[in-house]
Each structure stands twice: as C-alpha cells, then as structure tokens.
Amino acid sequence: xxxxTQSPKYLFRKEGQNVxxxxxxxxxxxxxxxYRQDPGQGLRLIxxxxxxxxxxxxxxxxxxxxxxxKKESFPLTVTSAQKNPTAFYLCASSPNGxxxxxxxxxxxxTRLTVL
Amino acid sequence: SQQGEEDPQALSIQEGENxxxxxxxxxxxxxxxxxxxxxxxxxxxxxLIRSNEREKHSGxxxxxxDTSKKSSSLLITASRAADTASYFCATVNAGNNRxxxxxLGTSLAVxx
Numbered sequence: 001x002x003x004x005t006q007s008p009k010y011l012f013r014k015e016g017q018n019v020x021x022x023x024x025x026x027x028x029x030x031x032x033x034x035y036r037q038d039p040g041q042g043l044r045l046i047x048x049x050x051x052x053x054x055x056x057x058x059x060x061x062x063x064x065x066x067x068x069x070k071k072e073s074f075p076l077t078v079t080s081a082q083k084n085p086t087a088f089y090l091c092a093s094s095p096n097g098x099x100x101x102x103x104x105x106x107x108x109x110t111r112l113t114v115l
Numbered sequence: 116s117q118q119g120e121e122d123p124q125a126l127s128i129q130e131g132e133n134x135x136x137x138x139x140x141x142x143x144x145x146x147x148x149x150x151x152x153x154x155x156x157x158x159x160x161x162x163l164i165r166s167n168e169r170e171k172h173s174g175x176x177x178x179x180x181d182t183s184k185k186s187s188s189l190l191i192t193a194s195r196a197a198d199t200a201s202y203f204c205a206t207v208n209a210g211n212n213r214x215x216x217x218x219l220g221t222s223l224a225v226x227x
Contacts, residue, residue: 004157
C-alpha cells in the first residue's frame with residue numbers, strides 16, 4: 001500500500017449523516033484521486049486533484065465533496081445527498097499530474113456501510 | 116466511464132500453470148496499465164506498456180499490446196497460490212492524460 005494511508009478501514013454511518021474519509025500520502029505526489037468500487041465492479045472516479053487548492057469532478061461526483069488544502073491530504077466527504085453510499089472507497093496518488101505515463105499508488109481502502 | 120473490458124471475468128487454474136487475461140478498449144490510448152488487487156485491499160501497479168510498445172516483461176509477467184485490435188493481454192507464468200487476486204487493466208487515453216479508465220477486472224484463483 002506504499003506511503004498512502006486511509007482511515008478508518010471500516011466505517012458505519014446512519015442514513016442522513018455526512019461522513020469524512022481520510023487520505024494522507026507521504027510520497028510527495030502532486031496528484032490525488034478518489035475512487036469508488038462496488039462488488040464485482042471496476043473503479044469509478046469520484047474526484048481528482050492535480051495540485052494543491054485545485055480539484056475536478058470525476059464520473060460520479062454527485063453527493064461527494066473534497067478539499068485539497070495540503071499536498072499530502074485529500075479528504076473525501078460522503079454527504080447525505082449520496083443515495084447509495086455503501087461501497088469500498090480507494091484513494092490513490094501519482095507523482096506528477098501532468099505526466100501522462102504515471103502509475104497510480106493506492107491506499108488500503110475504506111469500507112463504508114450505511115445502516 | 117468504463118472503457119476496458121477484461122476477459123475472462125473469472126479464471127481458475129492449478130499452481131504451476133500459466134494464466135492469461137485479456138483487456139479490450141475502445142479509444143486511442145497513450146498507455147495501458149495492469150494492476151492487481153488482493154481481496155479487500157488497495158490496488159498495486161504491475162506493469163505499464165506505452166502505445167508504441169508491443170511487449171513488455173517483468174519477472175513472471177508478460178504484457179502484450181495490439182493497438183490495431185485495441186487489446187492487451189497479461190500472461191502470468193508458473194502461477195502460484197499467492198497470485199490469487201483480481202487483475203485490472205486501465206488506460207490513459209490519448210489527449211487526456213489526467214485519468215485512468217478502468218476495466219471491470221478478472222478474478223484469478225490459483226489452486227494449490
């Protein structure tokens with residue numbers, strides 16, 4: 001899982017509550033990403049950030065929000081507007097957002113369950 | 116949006132056998148990457164092949180790329196039980212270097 005940490009590993013939330021998932025990296029990477037993975041599915045991009053204080057919506061941004069106030073941190077908030085938030089959430093980073101050949105490094109993931 | 120499609124969806128083999136997984140994609144790419152995911156864990160990058168390359172090796176892994184057919188294959192030779200995982204292909208599309216476009220993955224089971 002490299003130098004990316006996600007916390008917590010498991011998270012339970014009641015319907016109607018917002019919850020924030022943490023993602024921290026010590027790899028000095030410029031770009032960071034949030035993905036959602038549902039059972040038997042590939043990864044779907046929620047938000048990504050190429051540089052501090054800037055981020056863009058991915059393919060499924062509705063009901064989610066992010067911030068990028070520090071290079072090493074990219075927290076994801078799952079809001080009550082997200083209709084089906086139960087999923088496995090993965091954070092990733094890559095060295096330079098402008099370099100098209102970069103691989104992505106992943107954290108261990110957070111499994112969110114809405115009760 | 117999903118672009119890559121892996122084939123087969125699931126594969127079960129015996130230890131020592133070779134495992135081949137295929138990935139097809141739809142648009143022109145800059146590069147294609149293969150990742151591995153153990154159950155309930157994050158993904159690990161395995162290998163990257165650029166659009167002007169046809170074959171690449173890394174240890175027991177061999178990746179081929181056929182841009183005319185828009186397809187790639189991942190071969191794992193002399194498989195081990197520890198190779199049991201899901202394998203995903205992801206592409207960086209030409210003209211958009213910011214995102215990886217992911218396939219749905221192949222689930223590989225290597226039986227001891």
